[in-house]
Amino acid sequence: MALPDLDTSVGHSFGLEFDGVVIKQITEVTGLKMEQDVIELKQNTNDGKYVVKKLPGRPKAGEVTLTRGLTADQSFEKWIKDSRFGKMADSRKGGAIIVYDYEGNAIKRYTLVNAWPKSLEIGSLKAGDTSVLTEKVVLTYESMDVA
Template sequence: MAPFKVGGVDRFDPYKSFMFRVLWDGRTVAGLSKMGPLSRKTTVVAHRDGSDPARQRKSPGVTSYDDVTLERGLTLDREFEAWATKVHATGSPMSLKDFRKDVIVDLYNEAQQKVLSYKLNRCWVSEYTALPQLDAATAAVAIETIKLSFETFDRDTAWVTPAEP
């Protein structure tokens, strides 16, 4: 297998998906165990030229960003609930001032060095699950989730890949 080389780093193996941190308000989100994928889609606009009726042409249209879900074991930490409550919570007005946050996602290598960083711009909580399905016949961890809607994501290209130990 040929190595890939970036910034003086020779690597044979791709990065693992279990070494990550998510930050908002400058703090790491406590207890996060799972994050959905970052993905975007661009609508295909099909059109044809009247002088060439047998062929369809395609061009890019509107780009949309899929929502991302964050999951963590349920604890007494109220960060998920506090953010979710800022958007149309029952009995309280919406917090127009601060219902949106920028979220940072950092990926680490096996030596716990940050290797990639993405910024999710203007996120807000579009779904909140306070309690999962409860089942007395299982011994599973109770999982709390939020789904974030956001406008764009950007990779931090200024981040310099560290030399691996």
Template sequence: MAGEAQDKVWPLPKFYFQVKVADQEVAFQEVSGLDIEAQVVEYRHGNSPEFSTIKMPGIKKSSNVTLKKGVFKGDNFFWDWFNKIKMNTIERKSMVISLLDEGGNPTMTWTLINAWPTKITGTDMKSDGNEVAVETMEVAHEGITIANS
């Protein structure tokens, strides 16, 4: 019969996730920018018989992570964190983003090292709109580690 010999390994859905900022769980609507890349260094030594460069991996770099969440009355957690920025100082925090399985258990975890907010965008407002107010925060960090459970 159809469906009896189905594969039990399925890709994880991306809609069930959890974000913790310094052990405080914060509900977000969307997370993006979990990427890392190695810069390319091109090199050619003078006595190379090839008339082209070779490409080597250079310094790793990560882009900023963008998080979107609903606006709640009295919730100034990120604004307060952002306002702690002084000349070359900021309170850096660990940020853990977990993709959860159907039981709510982390299956894949991204940990941002020394994260801090670089930009906060408040919600747009429309007199004829019926959407939820959403603010956006951009977070810089010093690297991502990935773990699978």
């Protein structure tokens, strides 16, 4: 069920889907954006005035950072190992970041095309600390579609 025009979604209900598997344990998504180059066209008008027009250029590839609590799940580690050893046919995946409404229905889907992990970072290990240990994976992707 879509939200009415005047309602907005809450930012805490989302998940990650790759290879048909939904991971809802993701705690943070940052850097999700669509961007393109800007081309400046400089020219003179018929009456001799100098103008600069801005035109849309090529789309840019992007990067998104996903954070989750450290678990026994080895999927992020396996995925980055495949990309580190050049198994790009296995590493490039299509997937989506899905935003859910208050009833758990998907309301927005950010589909990533040819995404693969660039880096994996484990949160700091500190003696006596009681905070949750996290892992961050940075995905690079060629394009993003929004549905």
